[in-house]
Amino acid sequence: MRRKLGYADVTPKNLYLSRRTLMAGAAGLAAGALLPGGALARIAAEASPYSIDATPTAYEDITSYNNFYEFGVDKGDPKAHAGALTTEPWSVVIDGLVGRPGTYPLEDLVAPARLEERIYRLRCVEGWSMVIPWIGFPLADVLSRAEPGSGARYVAFETLMRPEEMPGQRGFFQPLDWPYVEGLRLDEAMHPLTILATGLYGEELPNQNGAPLRLVVPWKYGFKSIKSIVRITLTADQPPTTWNLQNPREYGFYSNVNPAVDHPRWSQATERVIGGGIFAPRRETELFNGYAEEVGHLYAGMDLTVHY
Amino acid sequence: MPVMQGAGTINQALRRLPTGPGYLVGLVPAAYWITLAFQNRLGADPVRTLEHELGIIALQFLVAALAVTPLRELTGVSFLRFRRMFGLLAFAYAILHFTTWLVLDRQLDWPRILADLVKRPYIILGMTALLMLIPLAATSFDRAVRWLGGARWRRLHRLAYPATALAAVHFIWLVKTWPLEPLLYAAVVALLLAWRARGAVFSRRRRIRGQRAA
Ligand code: HEM
Numbered sequence: 458m459r460r461k462l463g464y465a466d467v468t469p470k471n472l473y474l475s476r477r478t479l480m481a482g483a484a485g486l487a488a489g490a491l492l493p494g495g496a497l498a499r500i501a502a503e504a505s506p507y508s509i510d511a512t513p514t515a516y517e518d519i520t521s522y523n524n525f526y527e528f529g530v531d532k533g534d535p536k537a538h539a540g541a542l543t544t545e546p547w548s549v550v551i552d553g554l555v556g557r558p559g560t561y562p563l564e565d566l567v568a569p570a571r572l573e574e575r576i577y578r579l580r581c582v583e584g585w586s587m588v589i590p591w592i593g594f595p596l597a598d599v600l601s602r603a604e605p606g607s608g609a610r611y612v613a614f615e616t617l618m619r620p621e622e623m624p625g626q627r628g629f630f631q632p633l634d635w636p637y638v639e640g641l642r643l644d645e646a647m648h649p650l651t652i653l654a655t656g657l658y659g660e661e662l663p664n665q666n667g668a669p670l671r672l673v674v675p676w677k678y679g680f681k682s683i684k685s686i687v688r689i690t691l692t693a694d695q696p697p698t699t700w701n702l703q704n705p706r707e708y709g710f711y712s713n714v715n716p717a718v719d720h721p722r723w724s725q726a727t728e729r730v731i732g733g734g735i736f737a738p739r740r741e742t743e744l745f746n747g748y749a750e751e752v753g754h755l756y757a758g759m760d761l762t763v764h765y
Numbered sequence: 766m767p768v769m770q771g772a773g774t775i776n777q778a779l780r781r782l783p784t785g786p787g788y789l790v791g792l793v794p795a796a797y798w799i800t801l802a803f804q805n806r807l808g809a810d811p812v813r814t815l816e817h818e819l820g821i822i823a824l825q826f827l828v829a830a831l832a833v834t835p836l837r838e839l840t841g842v843s844f845l846r847f848r849r850m851f852g853l854l855a856f857a858y859a860i861l862h863f864t865t866w867l868v869l870d871r872q873l874d875w876p877r878i879l880a881d882l883v884k885r886p887y888i889i890l891g892m893t894a895l896l897m898l899i900p901l902a903a904t905s906f907d908r909a910v911r912w913l914g915g916a917r918w919r920r921l922h923r924l925a926y927p928a929t930a931l932a933a934v935h936f937i938w939l940v941k942t943w944p945l946e947p948l949l950y951a952a953v954v955a956l957l958l959a960w961r962a963r964g965a966v967f968s969r970r971r972r973i974r975g976q977r978a979a
Contacts, residue, residue, distance in 0.1 A: 514809075522809035530944045532810070583941070585810060632942035703942065722938065723885060724877065734805040735812050735869050 500572060500656045502592045507650055508576035509747065514587035514732040516658050522731060523665045524581065525684055526632050527616065527623040534625070535665035542622045542685070544669040553613070553690035556604030563669055567655055569602075570594035574659075575652055575673070580714045580728060580746045582678035587731040591673055592656030597647045605643065605691050612646040613696035614639045614672060615688035633699055639683040640696035640710065641674065644755055650675055650748060653686075676745040676752050678712045709765040713756070714746035718765050772841030779843065784850055791854040794822055795861055812869045819862035824936065824950060826855035827929040831957045849905055852925065856902040859895050859932075887938035890931045897928035926961060929954050 513519075525535035547563040572592055580586045600612065618636035620626040626635050645651060654673045655662060662668040667684025674681050680700050690696070700708035707721050716726045727739040745752050756764070798818045801807050807814040829844075830851035837843045844851075871878050881888045901922055903909070910918045933954040936947040 518809035526942075530942065533808075585813075587809075630943075630945055632944065722887060724881065726877065727874075729810065729812060729870070731809045735802050735807075735815070739872055739874070 499659050500592050500661065502572040502574045502656075502659070505573040505575050508574065508590075509578060509588070511576065511578065511588045513576060513590045513658070518732045519587060519589055519657060520663045520665060522587075524583075524679065525625075525665055525667065527625045527635070527637065527685075528665065529625050530632055536663075538624050539664035539668075542617075542619075542664045542668070544664065544685075547669050547687075549670065549686055550688045551599070551603045551690075552688070553692050554606035554609040555691050556606060557602070566599055566653075566670070567594075570598055572655070573652075575654075575675075577673060577675035578746055579673075579675070579679050579682075580742065582680060582708070582712065582720065582725075584723060584725065584727075585729040585731055586740060586742075590658055591652065591654040592659065593652035593654035593673060595649055596651045596653050596672065597649065599653060599689070600643075600646060600691075603689075603691075608693045609691035610643050611692045611695055612641050612643055613688075613690040613692055614641075614683045614686055615690075616683055617685045617687045633703055636687075637683060637699045638697055639672070639681055640692075640698050641681075642695075642755075643691070645674070645752075648752060648755070650751055676714055676748040678714060680708070681712050711756075711761075711764050713761065713765075714742060715744055715761055715765070716742040717744070718762050768841035769839075775842050779846070784846060787847060787850050788854065791826070791850065792857065795819065795858065799861075812865065816862060816865045816870060819858050819865060820936070823855050823858035823862055824929070824932050826851045826858060827925065827932060828950070828953060828957065830855060830925060831929055831954075831961075835957065835960045852898075853902060853905055856898045859898060863891075863895055887935050890935040890938060894928045894931040894935060897924045897931070901925060901928075926958055930958060 521536045522532045523535040528535040528538040548560050552558040575591045616637040652673050670686050671684040672682045728742050730737045802815045833844045833848045933951045
């Protein structure tokens with residue numbers, strides 16, 4: 458289904474960002490909420506050969522059906538409560554085994570990037586999927602600029618910890634340990650499919666989808682794609698990850714989409730398709746969410762039932 | 766037996782209520798959720814929402830049926846006339862919940878349905894609960910009570926306790942973390958079971974004491 462990869466396919470679509478639109482895009486990211494009439498900025502972005510050929514799920518569904526436990530455990534909680542989150546100013550600490558550690562203002566990370574639209578299927582570990590037209594840029598760009606040291610083998614990520622604005626982080630009943638942390642192997646992080654997203658549907662990310670900056674790793678279950686990132690750390694050892702800490706038997710470090718490796722409590726062979734109404738046929742889940750050709754080599758020789 | 770002030774008045778009012786229309790009223794939420802589902806007005810994941818709403822209501826009616834006796838013993842207020850209705854509505858909702866799973870969620874994919882039914886603990890628990898409710902629903906008519914005899918009928922209908930307990934565990938088993946709601950239901954069901962166990966111990970003691978006195 459996916460368009461064949463290859464640079465011949467990357468035909469310029471007259472969507473190349475001029476320096477001006479780029480700056481306007483970045484400024485729009487920062488000032489979107491302040492635009493007159495509350496209109497969101499349209500972000501200019503290039504089409505990408507990595508996009509899948511599938512109709513995106515409705516904006517309403519993508520932005521109202523979210524797992525973002527910092528705002529509550531119900532799917533509707535993030536939309537109901539994330540509005541209060543302050544996303545500017547925003548900066549990301551990049552540290553660990555890098556040549557240029559530091560605190561990077563969001564604008565400095567986004568401005569040099571060539572924003573692309575990546576239409577990816579998001580497969581949740583709970584057994585449903587939706588198709589999301591992300592706007593973002595390769596994580597590799599940011600990592601390269603920070604100059605990973607020779608000993609770096611993993612990348613650790615951390616979500617914002619701000620109980621005043623994140624009701625799921627307050628109170629007696631805490632479903633997870635905060636802050637939410639995730640991790641990738643460095644080669645996974647450098648893979649061109651792995652992006653940092655700043656928008657979707659041509660607009661800046663709604664808070665409930667992980668504004669202002671989130672990871673998207675399309676061949677892994679959704680919880681690996683950590684939201685509202687405040688820290689990226691390069692490490693020599695495999696970093697801890699939130700769901701793995703919560704239940705190591707059910708959620709592994711890799712968490713690659715794999716129809717043949719079931720969740721201990723439910724099957725992963727098929728998925729409910731979000732947005733199609735009650736008669737939408739289930740989808741057969743694909744190995745690596747359909748990206749086996751692109752990422753299969755990363756796991757050559759590994760037993761995926763052990764490294765789930 | 767402790768009696769709450771005003772219990773008599775409440776009971777009088779309850780006695781005047783007919784039970785027949787109660788079944789229709791009890792099915793209104795089902796009609797509501799199913800209509801919204803067909804109109805595609807249940808949000809992004811309507812099948813799951815429908816499945817959940819029907820499951821929750823089934824559990825609520827089971828809890829209501831089990832709460833009738835403790836409520837009467839604690840307050841004097843008696844819903845005894847409505848207990849059969851609570852139980853049958855619970856059964857109806859459990860069947861609708863199961864049908865939603867079979868038809869809309871699993872889409873009659875029989876090999877995978879059978880695999881789930883033997884492999885997934887939370888499905889096995891739900892199915893066991895539902896199977897336990899079948900003989901109860903089937904013997905819920907006056908003639909069945911007469912035919913079985915009161916003692917045997919009551920013994921059979923104690924199945925409502927394990928069925929509700931399994932349903933509560935089924936709920937806990939399918940969530941990803943430890944959210945409050947399933948734990949609250951489990952706590953309420955545990956209290957009802959404890960009440961019932963206490964009652965059983967008391968009546969046995971009373972019986973034994975009675976035998977000694979004789
Ligand atoms: C007495 C019988 C049953 C009761 C009272 C019951 C109750 C419940 C409750 C309370 C929920 C959770 C709803 C929520 O999260 O809001 C639930 C979910 C569910 N139940 Fe049942 N259930 C019963 C039988 C069954 C049976 C027989 C099956 C299938 C064989 C089943 C399959 C499911 C499924 C698939 C879910 C949703 C899981 C998900 O979130 O993906 N249940 N049930």
